[in-house]
Each structure stands twice: as structure tokens, then as C-alpha cells.
Amino acid sequence: MINEDPAFPATKHFPPTFPLTDEFYQVKNFSREKSHVLLRLDISKLPTNPNVHSTDGDFPLAWAKMYGKGRVFYSILGHDADDWDKPLRVSQLNSDSPYNTRKHAGLPPTPIGNPGLASLQAAAHPAHVDYLYFVRKPDKVHHYFTASFQDFVNHEIAYGYK
Numbered sequence: 266m267i268n269e270d271p272a273f274p275a276t277k278h279f280p281p282t283f284p285l286t287d288e289f290y291q292v293k294n295f296s297r298e299k300s301h302v303l304l305r306l307d308i309s310k311l312p313t314n315p316n317v318h319s320t321d322g323d324f325p326l327a328w329a330k331m332y333g334k335g336r337v338f339y340s341i342l343g344h345d346a347d348d349w350d351k352p353l354r355v356s357q358l359n360s361d362s363p364y365n366t367r368k369h370a371g372l373p374p375t376p377i378g379n380p381g382l383a384s385l386q387a388a389a390h391p392a393h394v395d396y397l398y399f400v401r402k403p404d405k406v407h408h409y410f411t412a413s414f415q416d417f418v419n420h421e422i423a424y425g426y427k
Contacts, residue, residue, distance in 0.1 A: 266279075266282065266283050266284070266285045266305070266306060266307065266326065267305050267306075267307050268280065268281050268283075268303070268304055269303055269304065269305060270302075273329070274397045274398075275327070275338060275340075276327065277414065278414070279304070282307065285342070287342060289306060289326060289342075291318050291324070292341075295323070300328040300329070300330040301328055301329045301330060302327075303327040303329060304325070304326045304342075306324035306325075306326055308322055326340065327339065327340040327342065334391060394410070396411050396412045397411075397414075398410070398411050398416075399417075400417060400420045400424055400426065401424075402424060403424050409424075
């Protein structure tokens with residue numbers, strides 16, 4: 266893994282390069298011009314794999330971009346390859362369900378999750394805030410928000426997450 270922007274708040278705790286074993290999604294028609302790539306896969310370190318479809322050698326794994334008036338952070342990380350060998354996962358991937366977007370192009374027939382009105386309003390009119398981090402409070406309902414990574418880590422520790 267290569268850290269392309271070690272100054273970015275979400276990636277500043279990563280070293281310039283580091284190993285990671287995971288299952289990575291391959292994004293079709295990805296545009297670096299429209300996104301700020303933060304982490305990418307170092308494909309020179311990968312064994313030959315016929316399932317890697319990238320022809321340009323660029324394999325972004327985390328990026329940030331503007332969407333309307335809001336900011337979006339996207340990460341492909343977090344899929345342990347061992348999970349995909351379990352029979353339930355394999356059967357789901359091979360399912361003919363109309364919700365299986367690996368087999369059926371386009372959107373599923375209905376929403377997979379329906380957000381409430383407050384969520385829709387918040388997405389349409391995002392708050393003007395500077396924070397980038399949040400920690401769920403011990404009551405498991407409320408959250409603590411902060412713009413400081415160190416403050417975030419301190420609250421993780423205070424709330425017993427580390």
C-alpha cells in the first residue's frame with residue numbers, strides 16, 4: 266500500500282508504504298481528475314492475478330472528493346479475503362437475486378436501505394463544520410465530534426475503545 270497524501274487527516278497516521286492483506290474492489294472508470302487519491306495499491310508487489318482488470322496500473326483504495334457542496338471520503342479497505350471463502354458469501358455472490366449487482370447491471374429494483382427524512386435533509390443541506398472525526402459515546406447513542414486527530418484518539422481511549 267502506498268500513502269499518497271500523508272498530510273491528509275484520514276491517512277496521516279499511516280507510514281509512506283505498508284503491507285496489507287485484503288480483498289480490494291476494482292473501480293470502473295475511476296478519474297484522478299475528479300478525486301484526490303489518498304491510498305493506492307502497489308501493484309508491483311502483487312503476484313500475477315487474472316482477476317485484476319486494471320490496465321493502467323492505477324489501483325486507488327481511498328480517496329476524497331467534493332460532491333455538490335459536501336465532501337466525500339471513500340475507502341475500499343476492510344474486506345478480509347478469508348471471509349469470501351465461506352459458503353454463505355460464495356452463495357450470495359452467485360445468487361440470481363435482483364439485488365446481486367455483480368450479476369445484474371444497474372441499480373437494484375428497490376433501495377437496499379431507506380434513510381429517514383432527517384438523513385435526507387442532512388445530505389441535501391450539510392452542516393458547515395470543520396470536524397473530520399467522531400467517536401461513539403459509551404451510551405452507544407450519542408457521538409463526540411472533533412477536527413483534531415489527537416482529540417479523537419484521546420476520546421477513543423477515554424471511552425474505552427483502545
